[in-house]
Amino acid sequence: MKRVAALVVALALIGVTAWLVWPSAADVRGQDQRISVVDGPSDDQRVDLDTTFFPPPGGGKAPAVLIAHGFGGSKQSVRDQAIRVAQAGYAVLTWSARGFGRSTGQIALNSPDYEVKDVKQLIDWLAKRPEVRLDAAGDPRVGIAGGSYGGAIALMTAAYDHRIDAIVPQITWSDLADALFPNAAVEGPPVQGATGQNAAGQAAEGGVFKRMWAGIFFGQGVSLDNLATSLGGGREQAAAPLTAEQARCGRFLPEICEVYQQVAQTGRATPEAVALLRESSPITVAGRIKAPTLLLQGQRDSLFPLAQADANARAIAAAGTPVSLAWFDGGHDGGDGEIDWLHEQSTAWFDRYLKGDGPAGAAPPVSAFTVTRDGGRDPGTRQRIRLHPEAASYPGLLGTDTTTVRLSGPQQNIANPPGGAPASISAVPGIGGLLGGANNPGVSIDMPGQSAAFESPPLSAPLQLTGTATARIKVSGEGEATLFAKLYDVADSAQPPILPAGLVAPIRVTIPEDTGSVEATITLPAVDHDFAAGHRIRLVVTTTDMGYATPAAPAAYQVSLAAPTLAVPTVRTLAAAPAGVAWWVWAMPLAAVVIAAGILATGRTGSRRRRVPVTAGSPGVNGQAHDGPATAPEQGEPDRDLPLEISGLTKAYRNGELAVDGLSFRVERGQVLGLLGPNGAGKTTTMRMMMGLIRPDAGEIRIFGERVTPGAPVLSRLGSFVEGPGFLPHLSGRDNIELYWAATGRPAADARFDEALEIANLGKALERAVRTYSQGMRQRLAIAQAMLGLPDLLVLDEPTNGLDPPQIREMREVLQRYARDGRTVIVSSHMLAEVEQTCSHVVVMQRGRLVSTGPVSSLLGSARSGPGAANGHGPRLEDVFLDLIGDKS
């Protein structure tokens, strides 16, 4: 136990030391810096930007990464991210964009005249830093990362400044006009290639105003950072009281403020508004981006849905620039955010394109297209786990294949309520993530009388929708219809249907007066969703949605399917990352086999012998050396006729105290030897060593010349009964005896069951379970077991314990008869009279040492002349024994 405890303590110490010594992440210190830039259409406006520069922790020159914050945030919101990127070996610069945080200036929505010029000058500043690696004079090796507003500046700057070497924009827009005024319908005959962007020729002027998101985007009271958890926002410092102008326009440029105020009032995009928003949209300049781009877009994002990233990806790829796209579990509506995974992906991207890791022609470090999917629950934690299947090429929102699902449903009447209230609820901007929880797939509420539903039969196989499903509907009524299309996953009547990602597709169609109806192809929101077998797909068209501006005037429409089908895109190539079998799967069992072999091989030789000083000369302590005691093992030919020879036998207890100490004696054929000694003299320990149960620390035991080791074959000539019987309590006496003999593997004919059982004398009790036996019965059965096969050497430990006097007498005769046939019997006892009557020879032990050995008669004879004879009685072994062990009173 001590050794185990020591081992545990040692392991704990090693663990704690490793914990303390383990190299922690390098310390990154930020340097706050105010950098003055000049921008504006005519380069005459001076702005102070509040920045923090994080030099590479390893020293030397490193590539630089600019990290831009989201709308409403500041450089503080990206501090943690910046430190993490710096620890990966980059110089990092964060800044508060103009109009945010402690920077001066006004918000110009990532305009090329303002923010883009600012960032170009930040890059100029970086080019002068000694810590930053340069591609050429004034051209640092630099990348930009950022989310939402910060993602857009990455794209915009990359288009205008070709010194940028890689960008990782997250959850950002491609076309701000389209994002705020979407329209998912294309009127007229079926079209191919609709992708959820406002289709070609379909101006954002006709789009449905994304009222709530726009309000938050342009509003002052709410910061997007507090809403979009995925951006890792920090708290903003309390602002000073607002002036009238600030209250109206906040820190926006006045012209932007004017346009917004007008648009928000009417819910209609004016041409000026569209032009202004397009000015700030990467889609207009995406063809000029030469920096390899990794687009990370959230699947739970009703502000900048996946279609925005799709537009960016296609536009950038069209210019021949490497683009990878990932749809992760996050976005402006919540979700997990996958902060760690995003960090891994963007670091891999930067490592490849900024540090130049890997050969130049190698495949991009991030697959062209990655989608985060639910991977069930972790077997240990029961937490959701996420899988990241990848595809080598980006298939677009129409997928690699299309599955056609039949939809059915009659023409239905729906009405727009006066004032547009109550409105259906899908994703609620800002709090969508809070309502549904991170893992809730999305529950939405449709108001009665406002929605038409068309449903598919139960699916016969699971259907993984990846991209935008399309359908064709027919709307009858008057004037302009503002409608919202959603695709539900319907399990059964008991559960509310699920609206994947809480996304809706707003539709605005104009119904010609002459026909009174219009057919349109509607492009449903881009999602990645698994419809299970047995579920139904339900297409719902409603007149209201809380997130959008809807007409206040009451109206009624009839909605029906123009074609009874729903085209569902699937991506065949999207497979889980080629896992392969981890190397340890094969290596570990093989290593285990090798280790096991090692354990066994070393165990064979490694008998843990402790050297204990052997006290020689135990015999003759009392000057009574008699015939027989061997003082040292004969090194010559072992005597194969000698039943037992013990020489120098020593065994220590765990605490070091000697149980048997240099014991030597020998037993001849035909002897009945009494092993005599008080409790604790080492008798039983000696017998256990004879049986090979305990290893001696020193000395040896030979039985018929063979050294006793655990399981030595010569033990088959030894019959033993030591320290009580050992039977299987649930078996009968006979079964026990027979199975024991069977376990020795010897022929049943050799067992001599009859003779042995006669000694046990159990009668009918032999057929009862042993657990019902009395102590004496078990004792007799155990002695019978020891005598099975009539062994040449019989070792019995206290055989008469628990026997009644007639049985004791009988036992004495049995033992003497047994020895008479040339066999040998060793009996241990502390009952002196018993030994005196039964045994021919005696070995007296005390405290593990031999005290005396010899024939009983000789022992008694020598005592005759001793003090015991003085009282006139004949010598008794008791007196001799007490005399020998020096305990005479």
Add this chain to the structure above:
Amino acid sequence: MTAAPGYAPRRTLPLRVEIVRQFKRRRTLAMFGLLLALPWVLVIAFQFGPQPSGQAASSLRISDLATASGLNFAAFALSVSASFLLVVAVALFCGDTVASEANWSSLRYLLAAPIPRDRLLRQKLIVALGYSAAAVICLPLMALLAGTVAFGWNDIQVPGTGELIPAFDILPRFGIVIGYALVSQLVVAALAFLVSTMTDSPLGAVGGAVGLWIVSTILQAVEALGTLREFLPTFWNNAWLDALSPELDWSGMVKGASVSVTYAVILMAVAFRRFRVKDVVS
């Protein structure tokens, strides 16, 4: 003449003898009785419980599908018992085997017979593993029988997606499930066996193995351990569920088998080594 006539170490403690010695124990019979009765108890529980309204299972968890067919029921019975009942059963058979002999004092007579120590362990391990395997196999087989009698021989409905797979197609998969359950219990068996050689309290051996199992189960809930958890012996315990998915996924089961075999081999080697040099004092 070094040994008694007819004595040969290779013939000691034949498997037949050890099987008989263990079989008549109440513990063995009670455990098998429990394992064979459990499916019927579950069937009765499902019959008495409120029936799910409508035939479409509302959410496709394995327990909701249990009454869909005999195969579904057997999968359910296995899923509820694999995490604990089978662990206890295996720990009982393997943990009890040496420790109870020590407890009865019969171990020393077997060793003095003499049965060489390695051989004693080997034979006992084979028999204990045999009983464990029988326990792991008999439960799903009886569940299959009980489920088929109670719920019919229908096609299996896959948990999660609700797909239907023809019953005869899934039958070989079911063999994989049972095979994997066997392999994954190997580590419990080895652990219990090791403890069994170190103590002479049978319940201590069983309890020790089950206790370490529980510790491992708790540890694997600590997500902070990250991928280290994959090397916990309990982590892949439910990987057999992959065998019932429409597309057979071996990866989890292969990893689970690898971890299980690794632990088992080393634990068994330690057991043999320890027992070989151990002083038998019980």
